[in-house]
Amino acid sequence: MGVFVSIWDKLFRKEDNNFKILILGLDRAGKTTILEKIQGKMEGEPVPTIGYNHQKVVMRNVSLDVWDLSGQETMRKIWKHYFVDTGGIIFVIDCTDCSRIELVRDEMNYLLAEPELLEIPILILANKQDIPEAIGVDNLRKSLGIVEEEHKRPIKIQEASAIQDEGLDSGFEWLIKILSNEEDDD
Template identity: 40%
Template sequence: MGKVLSKIFGNKEMRILMLGLDAAGKTTILYKLKLGQSVTTIPTVGFNVETVTYKNVKFNVWDVGGQDKIRPLWRHYYTGTQGLIFVVDCADRDRIDEARQELHRIINDREMRDAIILIFANKQDLPDAMKPHEIQEKLGRGCPGRVPAGNSLEGQPEAGVGHRDGRRG
């Protein structure tokens, strides 16, 4: 059946950009999606890119390092991006304002105006982690996107509290 659908509708490809502050869990999420298991990672200097296929869609996922010295380079990855996964470390309360500033800088760039946005509330398993509704609040009113809760080490995210379809209005 899948082969028939692929012949009728063709295979789609989507360019997905995964961004967030350093140590948010971007690389762990990428390889959990790709391999279906957790792997040991080191801080990303530069980027990782992997293709993840789901049904008849190929997602080319670009995981770009989040250290403050690398962030000015993020804009060079925006062109052609169809989806943004912005990963937030829910246990890092000290840097949630910094995450908000970076997210708003990204979504206000004209190259990203049509990108579908997902905010991944990561590390929900840690003590005192902010809940998805708190993350959504702290990222600012009018912040587009769904906010699923998750733990990149455990697997699938839980349903979030996002209220929009992920597209910017």
């Protein structure tokens, strides 16, 4: 009987399959490009986000209410106003912009310490891996000082190239598994 109820819940309880997701990161990291790629809507050059983009994305019968927030300094100050009811965070890093890696680390530490986000899963997309001078995931992990196992939340650092559409599907799949309380194979 328990298996039947579990399957029934997964198939028909809509509220359990709808999650608010924030896409955060510094300006020019590729947040909007990632959102457009995951929706299959990429047309031409991406335009910098002023304020936010809000889209519904459905993957694997899970509805994601995605908020792509601008990463400009003035806008980062208001990110906290979007934290209410957040199910997950996708933090995008421009891995070719080594001059701002300390600023990225500061923003990550802010998110990791934010009381409203203490148990929220974080997918870190190490973007622009298609560019030869991009910092690799191991070096990024060291630069950020993040050890995924030390946190009380699921954290995954995923290599990605938004332009090449690489790493996005596996990153989103991981996040959906976590949000849906499925076993993670990683």
